[in-house]
């Protein structure tokens with residue numbers, strides 16, 4: 001017996017919406033439509049965090065936190081992709097994390113390939129100003145523009161659909177699905193005048209992956225969602241094939257070098273909760289470069305320095321491609337991975353709603369794990385409500 005595929009609408013086309021939509025579409029049991037205001041191929045936009053990420057896979061959730069296995073699961077999938085069909089989107093590289101305070105043990109990174117602790121008296125730690133401990137391992141960095149487009153093309157290739165639209169309230173979708181956002185030829189019949197509307201169809205379920213947009217989307221309006229501003233400097237430095245971070249968590253200061261496969265290197269960074277300034281601040285750009293020159297002077301090889309002994313701001317400036325600034329979608333209480341429901345207006349139908357947002361600085365890191373949980377929540381809710 002052939003069962004009809006159920007229509008699912010996913011709101012949002014950041015790394016979370018795309019990965020979740022892909023996971024659902026690839027089961028072969030659903031017709032998934034993504035509706036999103038900003039799409040992966042659009043110019044960078046402050047309403048779309050995924051374009052601003054470094055991004056590397058370095059899990060910082062505690063080992064007993066529910067998100068930790070999701071991070072591990074995602075790493076395994078990204079490692080596999082980096083060796084296979086999506087190798088052009090990833091760089092496998094040695095990574096070192098340095099800490100200015102004692103690190104909770106056991107480390108949340110012990111599962112990473114080639115993991116080793118670096119003690120206070122190890123040569124690597126002694127060379128880093130302020131560091132007392134370190135962890136070295138192998139990981140991947142993600143070339144986010146090509147990776148988002150890879151996810152999108154894989155989703156489209158498996159039969160999914162994406163339409164642009166700014167949704168004001170999830171009840172719009174609960175009643176009429178993607179209808180209001182479809183091209184006119186699909187919304188209206190060609191015969192008669194005025195052209196009659198084609199009949200809108202409610203979806204079987206809605207999945208909400210709108211990141212920071214969850215604070216504003218009608219029917220969700222999650223007041224716990226807030227921006228964690230992150231400013232970065234992108235330089236062209238293809239000789240850098242290692243990553244490193246210096247975390248001073250007491251001061252909320254985070255200095256990092258994230259090279260992408262393309263040769264672009266992201267220097268970071270900042271962690272600024274509830275800071276809504278969407279423009280890079282020049283004094284922060286300068287501070288990021290100066291911090292990185294102290295932490296990782298080897299970003300400028302000797303032959304590119306004016307003074308071979310010590311690199312300066314002037315050595316870095318000709319390499320700068322862009323100053324970046326994005327809002328990580330933070331959430332008090334952490335990520336929301338949950339099922340609920342909405343009453344479809346003017347009907348007695350209850351439509352399941354799955355929430356998958358609020359990943360803060362770990363959207364890439366836990367993307368596949370949280371997409372898998374979303375699929376499980378979706379299938380359970382569909383059984384309960386239909």
Ligand SMILES: Cc1cc2nc3c(=O)[nH]c(=O)nc-3n(C[C@H](O)[C@H](O)[C@H](O)COP(=O)(O)OP(=O)(O)OC[C@H]3O[C@@H](n4cnc5c(N)ncnc54)[C@H](O)[C@@H]3O)c2cc1C
Nearest residue numbers: 012013014037038049050056167211213230326363364365
């Ligand atoms: C500087 C910086 C560095 C980072 N580095 C890393 C890193 O190294 N590793 C890592 O894992 N993460 C990193 N992050 C965090 C990561 O970028 C986010 O966790 C992730 O991008 C969140 O993805 P998302 O899909 O939830 O949200 P977004 O990417 O913001 O996507 C939201 C989507 O929802 C759509 N939308 C919102 N509201 C509506 C609406 N009402 N109607 C229709 N569409 C709507 C938007 O248009 C968009 O398509 C970094 C972030 C920053 C800023």
